[in-house]
Amino acid sequence: MEEDNSILVDIQLLSRSITLEQGTSNESEEKDDGCFKPPPAKKACLATTSTAEDEKSKLEVRLGGILCCAVCLDLPRMSVFQCTNGHLMCAGCFNHLLADCRIKDNTPTCPNCRVELSRSACTRNLAVEKAVSELPAECTHCGRNFPRNMLENHEASFCLERPTPCQYNVLGCDWKGPHREAAAHEADCKQRSLSASEILPFLRSEAEKAETEKSKFSNFMNLLSYEKITFNDVQMRPFRTEEFNHNLYYETTRFSAFGCLFSINMRLNDDRRDTHLTNDRYLSYQLVLRGKPSPPRFLVHFSIVRGPYGGMKVLPNVAQHEFTETLTESSWNLLPLVDSAECNRLLANRNIDFRIVMSQQPVSSL
Structure with missing residues (x-):
């Protein structure tokens, strides 16, 4: 009997311990359910948010592939041109393509559909320009994403990682x-x-x-202070040399100044060959006297500036030449354009329009 009672006591104690363990485990499960496991509605909300972000990033990637330039395969940062079939090109690639064909004397064509390209046939696509400006782009300094219409201002003024020189x-x-x-x-x-x-x-x-x-600045102001001063709005037209390579050069029609006839010649990269294979392009020009000088000897100061047509981006620079019966051509002067991209833009146009300002220095001061 005593042994049976002891066994019964042990069974009761064991059942009590099991009951306590079950209660503890139930409480822990309730605690886990309340604190660590989000409710079903929250799970669905998180899944929906992550899915929306993934879809948004995929949409941006797909739009970037659709709206990219057909030449450089990158999203444009400036104007967007399109051919007659709707293929897109950024302004830099469009001008470079037209300039290359101008140098090689070829007909420019679209890289996708081979339709003929020209300034008159191609148009700007404003809708694509606005869409691209809203797409995100990565800052080259800090790596954060910003809309493209805000990226340039951020990189120039607000990015904490932008390269900054010492003020000393x-x-x-x-x-x-x-x-x-x-x-x-x-x-x-x-x-x-x-x-x-x-x-x-x-x-x-x-x-x-x-x-x-x-x-x-002083030279340019002196140019405007002489007694005899004039200006002419001229237009450069492209021509080809009669050599085997048929190099490109430009020439204006004759214009009158100080009782004489003048013209302007312009050449690309000092007539070097294979200029279509380099991105470093520049233009040089010279002033030519057509006919006999009157008076027989006089000094002319001249400068090319942006005229009312064409919008040439040129820096102020004054050249001079003393014209005589034997010296009727000035030396070649570098046209001080802002960069090579401006040179491509000028070459892409059929004609180059600008204004030349000229002044004749009095003979007595020579």
């Missing part, structure tokens, strides 16, 4: 780093502790640069 660079400091580190560097910049004799060479270099720019 005029004193010879060559440090250039992220904008967020500029203040810390400038506080410890060694150029701040230089003596006057050590700073003087850098200041002289900056003064020489400023003097060069000042002389350009």
